[in-house]
Amino acid sequence: MVVTCEQVWQEVSNYLEGGVEPELRIAMEGHIRQCKRCASVLEGMRNVVELYGDDQLVRAPLGFSWRLRWKLAQAMPSRRGTAFGWLVAVAALGLIVGSLTVANSSARSQPASLSEHAQPGQRVPGDLVVLVAAHSKIFHVAGCAFIHDKAGGIQSMRAGQAIQAGYVPCVRCLGQYLSNVAGMVIKKHAWVLA
Amino acid sequence: MAMLMMVEGTSSVNEPVGPLEARQRELIRRVQNGEPEKFYELIRPFERRVYAAAFSILRNPSDAEDAAQEAILKAFANLRQFRGEARFSTWLIQIAVNEARMRRRKDHADVMEPIGEREDAEGVYTPRDFADWQEVPSEALERKEVRELLLEALASLGSKYREVFVLRDVQHLSIEETSEMLGISAASVKTRLLRARLMLRDLLAPKLSGGWFSRLGFQKGSKPW
Numbered sequence: 001m002v003v004t005c006e007q008v009w010q011e012v013s014n015y016l017e018g019g020v021e022p023e024l025r026i027a028m029e030g031h032i033r034q035c036k037r038c039a040s041v042l043e044g045m046r047n048v049v050e051l052y053g054d055d056q057l058v059r060a061p062l063g064f065s066w067r068l069r070w071k072l073a074q075a076m077p078s079r080r081g082t083a084f085g086w087l088v089a090v091a092a093l094g095l096i097v098g099s100l101t102v103a104n105s106s107a108r109s110q111p112a113s114l115s116e117h118a119q120p121g122q123r124v125p126g127d128l129v130v131l132v133a134a135h136s137k138i139f140h141v142a143g144c145a146f147i148h149d150k151a152g153g154i155q156s157m158r159a160g161q162a163i164q165a166g167y168v169p170c171v172r173c174l175g176q177y178l179s180n181v182a183g184m185v186i187k188k189h190a191w192v193l194a
Numbered sequence: 195m196a197m198l199m200m201v202e203g204t205s206s207v208n209e210p211v212g213p214l215e216a217r218q219r220e221l222i223r224r225v226q227n228g229e230p231e232k233f234y235e236l237i238r239p240f241e242r243r244v245y246a247a248a249f250s251i252l253r254n255p256s257d258a259e260d261a262a263q264e265a266i267l268k269a270f271a272n273l274r275q276f277r278g279e280a281r282f283s284t285w286l287i288q289i290a291v292n293e294a295r296m297r298r299r300k301d302h303a304d305v306m307e308p309i310g311e312r313e314d315a316e317g318v319y320t321p322r323d324f325a326d327w328q329e330v331p332s333e334a335l336e337r338k339e340v341r342e343l344l345l346e347a348l349a350s351l352g353s354k355y356r357e358v359f360v361l362r363d364v365q366h367l368s369i370e371e372t373s374e375m376l377g378i379s380a381a382s383v384k385t386r387l388l389r390a391r392l393m394l395r396d397l398l399a400p401k402l403s404g405g406w407f408s409r410l411g412f413q414k415g416s417k418p419w
Contacts, residue, residue, distance in 0.1 A: 007390070058245065058345070065238075069234060072234065072270060
């Protein structure tokens with residue numbers, strides 16, 4: 001069996017899928033060994049499949065999971081006595097404490113701030129994922145309107161790491177954010193705190 | 195609702211159930227029986243895939259996030275209808291694809307037809323004659339500009355090619371699942387997949403071939419073909 005370049009191009013995708021008959025496969029392989037153009041087509045297609053098949057290609061935006069969970073939490077019925085309800089309540093209390101301490105943070109036992117005018121943050125939830133813009137000295141929560149220099153790149157890290165590195169919380173976004181979250185969560189699961 | 199019902203009757207899964215699938219079934223049962231919070235655990239492994247499916251169709255991160263969220267909320271609201279006749283991941287991706295397609299239609303995003311949209315899918319596509327495209331290391335994807343280049347090339351395809359390519363080569367669905375999800379024949383899936391792969395190869399080879407990753411601004415060093 002002899003195949004032409006056109007036949008190879010028509011079947012090269014099926015060939016990669018292992019979906020061609022043995023006789024055609026052998027003929028294609030014989031052709032490709034002799035034909036530089038068809039070899040290039042096969043190799044190129046193989047690269048395409050490999051590159052696009054990689055999990056790293058499309059990455060969800062920062063904070064995607066968190067925002068999704070928040071939307072789901074809003075869609076879920078509040079149920080008295082569930083472990084989830086208690087967890088939410090505890091998280092809400094943590095957020096309240098965090099929001100209050102952000103606004104009233106003092107310099108005790110803090111590493112040197114990157115900004116001489118900044119108020120260091122204490123007892124901000126250490127696991128909170130925050131964002132730091134390049135050349136910035138302040139950390140923010142996702143969606144903060146006060147993140148400057150976004151073009152220089154934004155890095156995510158835990159609040160605890162940010163504080164250790166000398167960054168300080170953005171009082172505007174963190175204070176407002178934490179208060180809002182706490183307020184909404186408490187409203188939804190008020191029975192837990194009653 | 196019709197969208198959700200359509201998937202129920204497709205892709206019968208009679209294969210042996212592995213531990214991951216068994217865990218999924220257990221979580222589905224628990225959500226259906228009144229433990230909604232288990233839904234977080236159920237969808238966690240698929241969040242990125244749902245987003246990727248929406249992004250590939252809408253080509254905009256913000257729209258994709260909205261569509262992905264909506265799809266997952268719909269999956270949560272309609273989980274009682276899921277009876278395990280299709281894989282949960284396939285069911286979820288189907289909802290995301292439908293949501294994204296619906297939003298795209300609403301936004302008339304295809305007023306400007308991308309590459310290949312007007313061409314006849316049954317026609318012969320002649321791949322361009324390049325020099326060898328050497329193997330590209332998977333580490334290349336760690337480079338932001340390579341990822342952007344790949345997404346840009348994908349976005350430039352016509353939607354009928356992009357959808358098939360995304361479901362088969364990005365989401366790793368089978369030809370049959372892709373065919374059922376898009377409501378087209380398996381032969382059409384294969385034809386569109388061939389065309390999409392060839393077009394992407396033609397778009398990317400000039401930019402990614404020839405030791406590109408040793409250069410700093412490889413876009414500037416494209417081969418002159």
